[in-house]
Amino acid sequence: MVETAIKKVSPLDGLAGPVGGNVKLTSNGFVxxxxxxxxxxxxxxxxxxxxxxxxxxxxxxxxxxxxxxxxxxxxxxxxxxxxxxxxxxxxxxxxxxxxxxxxxxxxxxVSDYYASMRLSGPAAREVLKKGSPLDLHPSKFKAGNCTGTRFAHATIFMVQRDEEPTYDINVRISFAEYLWNYFVEASREFG
Amino acid sequence: MLVIKCPFCGERDQTEFTCHGEAHIARPENPDELTDEQWGDYIFFRQNIKGYQYERWSHDHGCGRWFNALRNSVTDQFVDTYKIGEEKPAIPSDEGK
CATH class of the missing domain: 3.30.70.1520 (Heterotetrameric sarcosine oxidase)
Incomplete structure (x- = not known):
């Protein structure tokens, strides 16, 4: 019998993350x-x-x-x-x-419709500010909040987990690589 | 940059929204009885008011919901936004300005 096990593939597979330690970017896998x-x-x-x-x-x-x-x-x-x-x-x-x-x-x-990634670290908010029109100040958007919004050219659904801050970002899979690379590029200056 | 108040999500940047033109256009009760001209008026013709007008907007990149707004088409001032089905706000009097 032919082996028919399906191998899951994520659009984030194999992408390089940020270099420094102030921004962490990881895939949330197949949540x-x-x-x-x-x-x-x-x-x-x-x-x-x-x-x-x-x-x-x-x-x-x-x-x-x-x-x-x-x-x-x-x-x-x-x-x-x-x-x-x-x-x-x-x-x-x-x-x-x-x-x-x-x-x-x-x-x-809609599991296969959205890719999910986690942006965290001391400079995570600064990175998000570069492409989001949302007011990310903790008095307006804090841990426990979630919303649909934009980041650069992508429509995203964003969740703030804690005050580190940690954000979970869901994006349509065709935008996932673009968004990931944008975050990596935006993270450069923060080391 | 405009800040628009979504009735569900609160104040957001204009780039999250789309304007869909004049609001409160009632569909004719008896479409069969209308002349082509009357039907054409209903489908295509809008007031395009210079000044305060009621408009439909949608929060595409946020909650995705439609709502109504009272906006001044000259100054871009948003007087108010309100949920579909709610009573429309009064047009402000510009006297004394």
Whole structure:
């Protein structure tokens, strides 16, 4: 029998990272991503998501909730992204669909649509400032916030994890190499 | 550079947004009864006001939602932005300016 195991390929494979120690850039690998849409005023919808993921849907704009296995990110007033460990996305998608049943909602597995990378280190904010129009000052955007925005020519979905600062950045895979190299280039002056 | 207030995400740079023209255009109730000219007016003709006008905008690179705005097309001043379905803000009087 022919070996049919699928080898996963990331657009970030083999790319060189920043040289110095003030900016770290790493791939988040094949973290699973599922988009869910629904009405957060509908108790059936909210409960179903809570039952399956163990995490409350964040209804405050630009925030996220983390659980043991899953984390849920606010993307819009009726849209959230759920992140799962690698290879957890199909099981989550199936479980959500089953649980939600006829409840008005939409569940889409977008794991292969976004590449995810982590930008961190003392100069990470300075690097982001070079291409983002967002006000990144800690009084406006801090740990616990997430948002869709732009970086240079790429539309990104960005999460701030901690005050180091550490950012997780999700970008459409066709933009991943461009964004990565932009970060590396922008990091140069910080060593 | 303009700063526009998304009703969901707060103040953001203009490059995250797209303007989609005049807002509050009601679709005719009985399209079958309209003449071609009336239908053409509905589809194509906009007021293009010089001054304050109500517009549709979308926060493409943010939450992706559509909303309405009251903007002065001469000065680019955004008087207010509001969610679809909410009552439109009053046009400010420019007296005394």
């Amino acid at each position: 699973g991503k599922v988009i869910i849409r629904g009405d957060s005023d509908n108790k059936d919808f909210v409960m179903a998501v809570k039952d399956v993921t163990g995490v409350e849907i964040p209804t405050t704009a630009l925030t996220f909730n983390e659980g043991e296995t899953y984390s849920i990110y606010w993307m819009g007033p009726d849209e959230w992204m759920i992140m799962t460990p690698e290879d957890g996305e199909v099981a989550l998608e199936t479980a959500l669909r089953e649980k939600l049943g006829e409840t008005p909602s939409q569940v889409v597995n």
